[in-house]
Amino acid sequence: MTQQSDQPHLVWPDNQAQSTKTSTSPTPPVPPRPSRMNALPASIFMSRWLQAPLYVGLIVAQAIYVWQFWLELYILVTNVFLSTKHVSDTELMLVVLGLIDVVMISNLLVMVIVGGWETFISKLGLDAHPDQPEWLSHVNAGVLKVKLATAIIGISSIHLLKTFINAETLDEKTLLWQTIIHMGLVLSAIAIAYTEKITASIAPDPSRK
Numbered sequence: 388m389t390q391q392s393d394q395p396h397l398v399w400p401d402n403q404a405q406s407t408k409t410s411t412s413p414t415p416p417v418p419p420r421p422s423r424m425n426a427l428p429a430s431i432f433m434s435r436w437l438q439a440p441l442y443v444g445l446i447v448a449q450a451i452y453v454w455q456f457w458l459e460l461y462i463l464v465t466n467v468f469l470s471t472k473h474v475s476d477t478e479l480m481l482v483v484l485g486l487i488d489v490v491m492i493s494n495l496l497v498m499v500i501v502g503g504w505e506t507f508i509s510k511l512g513l514d515a516h517p518d519q520p521e522w523l524s525h526v527n528a529g530v531l532k533v534k535l536a537t538a539i540i541g542i543s544s545i546h547l548l549k550t551f552i553n554a555e556t557l558d559e560k561t562l563l564w565q566t567i568i569h570m571g572l573v574l575s576a577i578a579i580a581y582t583e584k585i586t587a588s589i590a591p592d593p594s595r596k
Contacts, residue, residue: 480552485549536579543569
């Protein structure tokens, strides 16, 4: 005959079983706390905020360009509809190109203000914003330089087109130098883009520490 043990069987209560199950579940990782910087490195890093007044000044320049755009548009509408003087196609095209020039310079200011602030000063927190520019999601110093160079080429193209339309009143030396300067800007933009491509294609060596 086998003797039954006098010790009772242990039964886990439901709350203890739940606590044991919960204790074994993985906990979410805690992000590491940033290390505290010394006074000198912190001061050097905070010096980036000295650029903030520069970008505020560019915002003021943006407002001036908006005023200039509406002023030129008002003059154009007045000369076309309210003035007895006939506006030729060449004059109308020159004024329209001037308006496009103002818009492109304004776009250049927006790229410098938004992209420069995001790159060199502080994050704008536009990840969930529906109006976030597409180029801002992958912007860095190199990409910003390429985009600025492309915008400058567009502005130079507008000026060169205005020069060719008004070529009768200009000498050949002026036309030649404006063309040379425009081609120099194009070559500079190509060199910047190619350098950025080479830099991005170089993979870091994991063996180096």
